[in-house]
Amino acid sequence: MIRTRFAPSPTGYLHIGGLRTSLFSWLWAKKNQGEFLLRIEDTDLARNSEEAVEAILKAFDWVGMSYDGEAIFQSKRFDLYKKYIDQLLEEGKAYKCYMTKEELDQLREEQKAKGERTRYDGRYRDFTGTPPEGVEPVVRIKAPQEGKISFVDGIKGEFSVDASEVDDFIIARSDGTPTYNFVVAIDDALMGLTDVIRGDDHLYNTPKQIVVYEALGFSVPNFYHVAMINNEQGRKLSKRDGATDVMEYKALGYLPEALLNFLVRLGWSHGDQEIFSVEEMIELFDPKDINKSSSNYNLDKLLWLNAHYIKNKPHDDLAELLVDFGVDIRDSDKRDLILNATKERGKTLVELASQINLILNAPSEYNAKNAKKAFKGDAVEILGEFVEMLKGANASTKEEYHAVIESIVAKREIGFGKIGQPLRVSLLGSMTGSGLDEIMAILGTEETIRRVEKAIEFINA
RNA sequence: GACCCUUUCAUCUAGUGGCCAAGGAUAUUACGUUUUCAUCGUAAAAACAAAGGUUCAAAUCCUUUAGGGGUCGCCA
Numbered sequence: 115m116i117r118t119r120f121a122p123s124p125t126g127y128l129h130i131g132g133l134r135t136s137l138f139s140w141l142w143a144k145k146n147q148g149e150f151l152l153r154i155e156d157t158d159l160a161r162n163s164e165e166a167v168e169a170i171l172k173a174f175d176w177v178g179m180s181y182d183g184e185a186i187f188q189s190k191r192f193d194l195y196k197k198y199i200d201q202l203l204e205e206g207k208a209y210k211c212y213m214t215k216e217e218l219d220q221l222r223e224e225q226k227a228k229g230e231r232t233r234y235d236g237r238y239r240d241f242t243g244t245p246p247e248g249v250e251p252v253v254r255i256k257a258p259q260e261g262k263i264s265f266v267d268g269i270k271g272e273f274s275v276d277a278s279e280v281d282d283f284i285i286a287r288s289d290g291t292p293t294y295n296f297v298v299a300i301d302d303a304l305m306g307l308t309d310v311i312r313g314d315d316h317l318y319n320t321p322k323q324i325v326v327y328e329a330l331g332f333s334v335p336n337f338y339h340v341a342m343i344n345n346e347q348g349r350k351l352s353k354r355d356g357a358t359d360v361m362e363y364k365a366l367g368y369l370p371e372a373l374l375n376f377l378v379r380l381g382w383s384h385g386d387q388e389i390f391s392v393e394e395m396i397e398l399f400d401p402k403d404i405n406k407s408s409s410n411y412n413l414d415k416l417l418w419l420n421a422h423y424i425k426n427k428p429h430d431d432l433a434e435l436l437v438d439f440g441v442d443i444r445d446s447d448k449r450d451l452i453l454n455a456t457k458e459r460g461k462t463l464v465e466l467a468s469q470i471n472l473i474l475n476a477p478s479e480y481n482a483k484n485a486k487k488a489f490k491g492d493a494v495e496i497l498g499e500f501v502e503m504l505k506g507a508n509a510s511t512k513e514e515y516h517a518v519i520e521s522i523v524a525k526r527e528i529g530f531g532k533i534g535q536p537l538r539v540s541l542l543g544s545m546t547g548s549g550l551d552e553i554m555a556i557l558g559t560e561e562t563i564r565r566v567e568k569a570i571e572f573i574n575a
Numbered sequence: 576g577a578c579c580c581u582u583u584c585a586u587c588u589a590g591u592g593g594c595c596a597a598g599g600a601u602a603u604u605a606c607g608u609u610u611u612c613a614u615c616g617u618a619a620a621a622a623c624a625a626a627g628g629u630u631c632a633a634a635u636c637c638u639u640u641a642g643g644g645g646u647c648g649c650c651a
Contacts, residue, residue, distance in 0.1 A: 121651095122651095155651060156651095218648090225577095230576085232577090232648095275579080279578070293648095293651090295651090315645060317646075318579075319651095346586070348586095349644090376587095379588080383587080383589070387600095388600050407580090408644060412587060414586075414602050415602080417601090419601090459614080530610040531611075534610030544611095544612090546611055546612035549609085
């Protein structure tokens with residue numbers, strides 16, 4: 115069985131990069147009827163917060179991804195890690211190192227000065243003498259001293275580093291707490307993971323973790339290192355580049371299916387296909403199709419996808435979603451008219467809500483430029499005549515309102531725009547927007563007349 | 576600085592030695608549809624980072640250079 119995981123450290127919100135790698139992991143598990151597990155990497159007690167855990171869970175919930183079983187908290191497993199540290203110590207696969215932080219710093223300085231890659235020099239590896247006074251030791255693992263550490267990455271291919279690149283790294287701090295690379299390897303093994311999909315910033319951690327796997331006799335899972343997401347300029351994605359918190363997208367009016375579709379196509383593709391439902395993603399996803407190179411964030415594409423999903427969303431759902439954006443048309447008998455008239459004009463729910471409000475709320479004032487342009491010439495007369503015709507027309511549907519406009523156009527032998535522009539500004543206060551017949555069908559004759567008469571008053575004033 | 580990863584239109588990408596005078600999508604521009612805007616439709620423009628090889632044949636294989644990214648913690 116395929117078993118994958120997402121293992122965030124709860125130091126903040128869920129980042130879209132993290133969402134993409136967890137999406138990949140989730141899809142791969144789902145595709146294989148496997149399991150997707152969640153592990154919270156909270157060994158750094160100082161930097162973690164419960165709110166962060168909740169924020170991550172909330173984001174998962176919003177996009178509709180769920181994990182199997184119980185979430186595992188590393189902070190609750192210190193006893194377990196301690197057991198393995200003791201075991202390695204006993205077996206002579208790890209040892210205590212009494213080097214102080216100051217000594218370490220000094221060593222690094224020297225190595226840097228010589229232009230070398232900094233690494234621990236192994237001075238306590240075979241130490242048998244009397245330990246120095248007053249130094250609480252750390253525990254270091256014995257890494258191989260010669261040969262290569264290699265593995266096959268499912269995305270990058272064959273990857274190997276010289277043993278000299280991996281030093282005897284610390285697995286337990288002087289206060290006894292275990293370190294990242296140690297606990298990750300143990301948990302990944304104990305949780306029975308078969309496939310580890312993560313960011314390629316972890317590429318260099320993998321050889322270290324393999325050292326742990328081998329020392330403990332665990333079998334090594336498949337690794338897939340996914341390249342990072344950069345901003346539109348190809349630089350590292352930072353907060354200045356706009357939303358990086360997944361939940362910000364919700365507030366900005368994006369649909370989760372659009373965000374997931376956007377993210378799945380960042381670094382992954384399936385031929386020429388652009389639109390993927392979650393079901394299709396699950397069916398078609400395969401980590402072998404993930405690209406090696408990093409990809410750039412592209413807001414235009416996200417917006418396009420979001421518009422696509424808004425257009426195709428059932429009205430029940432749309433009406434429900436709009437409540438959070440200050441528009442409640444759930445019980446309106448005009449609901450479908452309203453959504454049909456507006457849903458192609460909003461790339462986000464925020465934009466859609468404002469389109470709807472534009473129709474529902476009578477204009478409180480007319481933009482001076484619009485008014486000047488639309489209310490010039492014989493606009494007043496035309497509007498006046500239109501009101502009269504409307505009174506006798508008994509129109510209620512889009513088609514009937516359209517017919518009223520048609521008849522005034524025919525009667526006066528004018529272009530459609532001649533009545534269209536003044537009418538639109540009267541009704542919306544705007545030069546652009548939904549179809550006039552649609553707007554009137556939503557407003558009804560009474561409200562339409564009220565707005566037009568108000569405009570006539572304004573012009574005459 | 577050392578080591579590693581990476582490089583196809585502005586952007587996401589297809590492409591695994593001949594089907595590629597490089598395809599799709601977004602964005603852009605034009606035209607059409609529309610009372611307007613949007614949607615939609617049609618079209619245009621737009622790329623193999625550079626230089627050397629290997630080969631009958633290279634976007635695809637090799638080398639070097641350049642750009643971008645990552646790692647070098649008693650952080651994760």
